[in-house]
Amino acid sequence: MIFNNLLIISALASIVFILVAADWRMRIAGLSSLYIVGFIVILQIWPIALASVKLISGLMGMALLSTSQLTVYSSEESRPYTSVIIFRLLMAILFWIIISAVAQSINEWLPIPYTNLYIGLSLMSSGLIMVGVMKRFFDTIIGLLTILIGFDIIYSSLEGSALVTGILALITILICLLSGYFNSVDLEEETE
Secondary structure (H helix, E strand, O other), rough: OOOHHHHHHHHHHHHHHHHHHOOHHHHHHHHHHHHHHHHHHHHHHHHHHHHHHHHHHHHHHHHHHHHHHHHHOOOOOOOOOOOHHHHHHHHHHHHHOOOHHHHHHHOOOOOOHHHHHHHHHHHHHHHHHHHHHOOOOHHHHHHHHHHHHHHHHHHHHHOOOOHHHHHHHHHHHHHHHHHHHHHHHHHHHOOO
């Protein structure tokens, strides 16, 4: 019980860190910590070999994403206004309150552990906030990967297929590769 609460708190703290941080390095560190939390949650259900596929593919994706960001953003990024950060946090808290109210009834419909359901839904809703509110392409990619981590946690609790695990790992790596490609295309267009 205490361990599951610590997992929920660490997942929510990582989301808050991603929403508040202005530097892309800090956001990638927060997303990497989400992959570690997802690994620990999935490890409670699956064998270590299948759960480590998700962790390794996530960390490989973070390495690809960080190498694509090295050439794109300089160290003098514009920090968002305090009101924007507060709005993001309040939206996330509102979604988490709604998920807390609805999670028990969803848990009757989906027979998975409550911790997995709550973390998965929280990550998916926070990823939707990132995709919908943040304006940079990099933030959209972070949001998509957060949605994918949440979906991965919920789906892993329902199905233990090695093929689906491989496909989801491939999707994670391809999203990060495409992010690097589209960032380089944007950089070429800006220099012209």
